[in-house]
Amino acid sequence: MSISVIEIRGLCVDYALASGVLRAVDDVSFTLSRQEVLGIAGESGSGKSSIALALLGLLDSTDSRTRGSVDFDGQSLIGLDEAGWRGIRGRRIGAVFQSPRECFNPTMTIGQHFEDALREHFGLSRQLATTRTLEALERVRMPRAREVIGSYAFELSGGMCQRAALALALVLEPAVLIADEPTASLDLLAQVDIARLLAELRTELGLAMLVISHDLGLIGRLADRVAIMHKGRIVETGPTVQVFREPTDAYTRELLAACRPASTRSSMSGTGATA
Amino acid sequence: MSEDLSTWASREYRALPWVALLQHRLAFFGLMLLLVMVLLSIFGPWFGQDPDAADAATIDQAPSGTHLFGTDHLGRDLFARVLLGGRLSMQVGVFAILIAAVLGGLYGLVSGLGPRWLDHLMMQLLDTLLSIPVILFAVLIQATGEPGVLRLSIAIALVSWMGVARIVRTECQQLMRTDFVLASIASGSGALQLVARHLLPNIARPLLVVLTVSIGQALILEATLSFLNLGVPANIPSWGNLLGSGMRAALSGAWWAVLFPGLAIVLAVVAINFIGDGLRDAADPRRRLRL
Amino acid sequence: MLRFIATRIAGVVPQLLLVSLLAFGIVKAAPGDPVASLAGGVEFMSAADHARVSHNLGLDQPLPVQYGRWLARMLQGDWGSSLKDGRPVFEVVARALGYSLLLVGIVWTLIIVTGIVLGYLAGSAPESRRDTVISGFAALSFAVPPFWLGLMLIVVFSVGLGLLPASGSARIGGSGSLIDRAAHLVLPVATLLLTQLGPYIRLVRSSVRDTLSAGFVRAARARGLSRRTLVRRYILPNALTPFITWAGLSLPLLISGAFVVEWVFSWPGLGRLFLQSAMSREYPFLMGCVVVVCTLVIAGNLLADCLVAALNPKLRRSHAGE
Ligand SMILES: Nc1ncnc2c1ncn2[C@@H]1O[C@H](COP(=O)(O)OP(=O)(O)OP(=O)(O)O)[C@@H](O)[C@H]1O
Ligand SMILES: [Mg+2]
Numbered sequence: 001m002s003i004s005v006i007e008i009r010g011l012c013v014d015y016a017l018a019s020g021v022l023r024a025v026d027d028v029s030f031t032l033s034r035q036e037v038l039g040i041a042g043e044s045g046s047g048k049s050s051i052a053l054a055l056l057g058l059l060d061s062t063d064s065r066t067r068g069s070v071d072f073d074g075q076s077l078i079g080l081d082e083a084g085w086r087g088i089r090g091r092r093i094g095a096v097f098q099s100p101r102e103c104f105n106p107t108m109t110i111g112q113h114f115e116d117a118l119r120e121h122f123g124l125s126r127q128l129a130t131t132r133t134l135e136a137l138e139r140v141r142m143p144r145a146r147e148v149i150g151s152y153a154f155e156l157s158g159g160m161c162q163r164a165a166l167a168l169a170l171v172l173e174p175a176v177l178i179a180d181e182p183t184a185s186l187d188l189l190a191q192v193d194i195a196r197l198l199a200e201l202r203t204e205l206g207l208a209m210l211v212i213s214h215d216l217g218l219i220g221r222l223a224d225r226v227a228i229m230h231k232g233r234i235v236e237t238g239p240t241v242q243v244f245r246e247p248t249d250a251y252t253r254e255l256l257a258a259c260r261p262a263s264t265r266s267s268m269s270g271t272g273a274t275a
Numbered sequence: 276m277s278e279d280l281s282t283w284a285s286r287e288y289r290a291l292p293w294v295a296l297l298q299h300r301l302a303f304f305g306l307m308l309l310l311v312m313v314l315l316s317i318f319g320p321w322f323g324q325d326p327d328a329a330d331a332a333t334i335d336q337a338p339s340g341t342h343l344f345g346t347d348h349l350g351r352d353l354f355a356r357v358l359l360g361g362r363l364s365m366q367v368g369v370f371a372i373l374i375a376a377v378l379g380g381l382y383g384l385v386s387g388l389g390p391r392w393l394d395h396l397m398m399q400l401l402d403t404l405l406s407i408p409v410i411l412f413a414v415l416i417q418a419t420g421e422p423g424v425l426r427l428s429i430a431i432a433l434v435s436w437m438g439v440a441r442i443v444r445t446e447c448q449q450l451m452r453t454d455f456v457l458a459s460i461a462s463g464s465g466a467l468q469l470v471a472r473h474l475l476p477n478i479a480r481p482l483l484v485v486l487t488v489s490i491g492q493a494l495i496l497e498a499t500l501s502f503l504n505l506g507v508p509a510n511i512p513s514w515g516n517l518l519g520s521g522m523r524a525a526l527s528g529a530w531w532a533v534l535f536p537g538l539a540i541v542l543a544v545v546a547i548n549f550i551g552d553g554l555r556d557a558a559d560p561r562r563r564l565r566l
Numbered sequence: 567m568l569r570f571i572a573t574r575i576a577g578v579v580p581q582l583l584l585v586s587l588l589a590f591g592i593v594k595a596a597p598g599d600p601v602a603s604l605a606g607g608v609e610f611m612s613a614a615d616h617a618r619v620s621h622n623l624g625l626d627q628p629l630p631v632q633y634g635r636w637l638a639r640m641l642q643g644d645w646g647s648s649l650k651d652g653r654p655v656f657e658v659v660a661r662a663l664g665y666s667l668l669l670v671g672i673v674w675t676l677i678i679v680t681g682i683v684l685g686y687l688a689g690s691a692p693e694s695r696r697d698t699v700i701s702g703f704a705a706l707s708f709a710v711p712p713f714w715l716g717l718m719l720i721v722v723f724s725v726g727l728g729l730l731p732a733s734g735s736a737r738i739g740g741s742g743s744l745i746d747r748a749a750h751l752v753l754p755v756a757t758l759l760l761t762q763l764g765p766y767i768r769l770v771r772s773s774v775r776d777t778l779s780a781g782f783v784r785a786a787r788a789r790g791l792s793r794r795t796l797v798r799r800y801i802l803p804n805a806l807t808p809f810i811t812w813a814g815l816s817l818p819l820l821i822s823g824a825f826v827v828e829w830v831f832s833w834p835g836l837g838r839l840f841l842q843s844a845m846s847r848e849y850p851f852l853m854g855c856v857v858v859v860c861t862l863v864i865a866g867n868l869l870a871d872c873l874v875a876a877l878n879p880k881l882r883r884s885h886a887g888e
Contacts, residue, residue, distance in 0.1 A: 053784075062692055062693055086790045087790070088790065089790035091790055094789075095785075097784070099781060102781035102782060103781050103785035104782055105782045105803075105804065106782070106879065107804060116786075116791060117789050117791065120792055152880075154879075165785075168789070172790075399577075403585060405815075405818065406581065407585070407588070407856075408819070408825065409818065410821075410826060411821070411822070411825065411840065411855070414840070414844050415852070418844035418847070498714070503841060518713075518714060525717060525725070526721075528725060528726075530725075533717045533721065537711070541711075544708075
């Protein structure tokens with residue numbers, strides 16, 4: 001029995017544009033072990049989100065093509081049918097995406113999102129779902145959780161939306177959590193909060209996580225190992241401490257230099273920091 | 276910044292997506308079809324049979340080798356009459372939409388550049404006008420006077436200018452908010468002159484789409500009004516008149532009297548709409564290659 | 567929410583006034599002498615008679631006064647009577663309205679259902695063969711003049727095959743059975759449905775496409791929800807909001823189509839009444855039709871807007887912030 005939950009080999013993602021074909025992910029391979037946190041770092045447009053979407057089979061087949069192999073727990077996810085995906089998405093692999101507010105249906109309350117997910121995966125009734133929802137919201141330290149259940153996403157702050165999204169992913173008790181830019185759209189204070197929360201959840205729940213971010217501070221704080229992406233390729237990978245301390249690749253060095261002024265261990269640094 | 280924007284705008288204008296349009300399969304098909312129909316109706320009547328030659332021996336004949344589309348109740352060749360009818364119908368359609376473009380353009384300019392209260396008032400009026408069914412409006416206009424080609428064109432224009440007005444107004448207002456217009460107004464150059472120079476480039480594409488589609492709808496409106504005897508005088512053949520006068524024959528079995536003029540309308544409108552779609556798609560930033 | 571509805575209703579009042587003004591104005595601007603046409607022509611009337619009839623009809627007053635009186639009478643339900651045969655306008659229009667509402671109501675319901683279904687089928691599988699066929703139908707539907715399709719259906723199904731009646735709302739002298747009435751509705755309904763469906767399909771198709779690429783649909787899919795839940799709770803409620811607005815806004819289009827179709831099939835509704843009155847210059851009927859039709863359209867738009875507002879949580883919650 002292998003200890004890797006996710007194993008990706010030779011993943012390529014192509015998008016069709018008006019002017020030609022864009023290779024957004026180019027021959028990417030990595031593995032994620034149980035209880036491990038793997039960080040994927042790289043500048044905007046380097047293909048990080050595309051990896052997350054390809055992994056969950058969420059890319060639109062009319063304007064994109066995916067190649068390579070993606071295994072979850074030794075089972076291939078490529079070519080899975082709709083029913084097969086239903087057992088994986090959400091239930092085994094949870095995900096939070098870049099802009100948390102847009103991830104909620106504007107015509108539904110936060111609570112209804114939980115209800116749908118719990119009913120479909122666990123067959124829970126409304127009452128039971130509400131109890132679970134409250135627990136999940138409290139686990140992510142949502143303030144005024146009871147009120148939030150009846151609120152719409154547009155009534156919450158960005159940080160609260162991100163907490164709700166996290167709770168929604170965790171309520172299904174997945175083995176792996178993919179967090180795509182979990183802090184990107186938040187203000188500085190909320191960024192620190194969410195980073196701390198993720199670190200706590202990780203030790204609490206023993207989740208394997210794929211943390212995707214251009215924020216090296218966040219990655220440095222959370223990830224055991226890191227993969228640095230540039231133009232769709234992984235240019236360097238290794239234990240986070242080692243990569244940050246002795247980068248071998250020129251691009252990694254450049255990236256690190258861009259956020260040197262703030263400590264790489266602090267969650268408050270980012271690629272946007274000025275010298 | 277302002278320089279960037281203006282060059283960007285004029286480059287867009289020059290690069291009107293002709294190439295993309297020709298690559299658009301349906302639009303190309305529509306363009307060719309329309310071209311054939313226009314050429315046929317311009318030159319056809321000179322070469323084919325005489326559209327006005329009545330012949331008691333050939334009354335209400337079904338389509339055959341000599342009369343492709345059959346003959347009407349006076350024994351006239353329907354093929355020739357459909358070609359001739361196309362001339363008038365297309366003339367009316369294009370002419371009406373040209374008038375509508377001018378009307379709508381002026382209305383949109385005043386509304387878009389005028390003070391807020393005026394804009395509000397004019398938009399309220401526009402909404403109200405839009406809530407009147409086109410046929411009702413057009414029939415009212417037509418019923419209050421003698422039928423005639425010019426009158427019909429004006430009537431169609433009077434019910435078709437609203438879309439143009441909307442676009443022109445929106446573009447004007449957007450343009451007036453851009454930095455470079457604000458800057459030039461601040462530095463004292465005339466807003467009107469600026470608008471004249473920068474509005475057209477920005478507006479050309481959406482306007483072209485709307486006008487194209489409107490011509491198709493004008494063709495249908497012409498046919499409808501003429502069919503109701505409220506359009507072109509009955510003695511001049513247009514597609515609508517052919518249908519109006521063919522109705523009785525069709526009810527007693529001469530289906531060709533209404534099939535062919537109607538098909539001509541449908542083909543022309545389909546062709547025009549395909550061109551409109553092509554223009555719209557060519558301007559769509561989401562347009563994609565096929566993988 | 568309440569405030570939204572109140573402002574929206576307040577906006578309707580000037581619209582209604584404008585419509586009445588327009589109807590009145592256009593009809594007044596008509597050439598032709600209604601007084602003379604009563605007697606069958608000017609030559610049959612003495613000048614004194616002419617003046618007397620004009621006076622009785624109030625046609626010698628200044629226009630604003632005429633308008634004011636007309637409006638007051640309209641509001642009281644006194645819509646006048648035919649200049650020719652004295653039929654009361656209100657009754658005639660009301661009866662015709664019933665027939666029109668039946669026809670338009672059936673077609674509208676069918677259009678909404680088929681528009682949503684076909685639009686969804688096309689939009690959920692962009693560029694597929696299914697999409698091509700449905701979009702092709704929509705494009706064609708947009709290009710076919712309703713009256714011509716009506717004629718063709720009559721030629722095929724009534725004249726040719728003798729299957730369905732071509733005119734009227736029931737067999738003359740018949741018992742008026744339900745089946746007979748339904749049979750008379752088939753062709754007009756089919757004509758109107760087929761020629762009006764295009765824009766509805768297109769709208770649903772494009773808004774389904776937009777919704778499918780929205781972040782919350784992707785997130786919901788990433789949660790492993792079933793297709794059924796996805797469609798019913800995430801995609802349709804969002805994709806259909808613009809459709810509701812359009813269902814209201816498109817009423818004039820539908821009514822335009824219905825007018826002509828009523829004419830072709832001799833359906834005794836408002837459209838036929840209107841066109842007949844236009845040809846015989848029966849001012850009171852024209853005015854009655856214009857007012858009824860425009861009021862209906864404005865009310866339809868109002869209803870659609872309120873429905874959209876009621877379905878939109880942002881607006882629904884906004885009373886809290888007042
Ligand atoms: N649906 C799409 N169609 C076409 N191109 C796309 C699509 N999605 C992404 N791309 C392109 O693919 C490249 C990689 O995008 P991706 O979103 O994976 O980058 P990213 O690393 O997540 O960037 P960011 O940090 O901004 O989120 C970008 O150049 C982007 O423009
Ligand atoms: Mg991204």
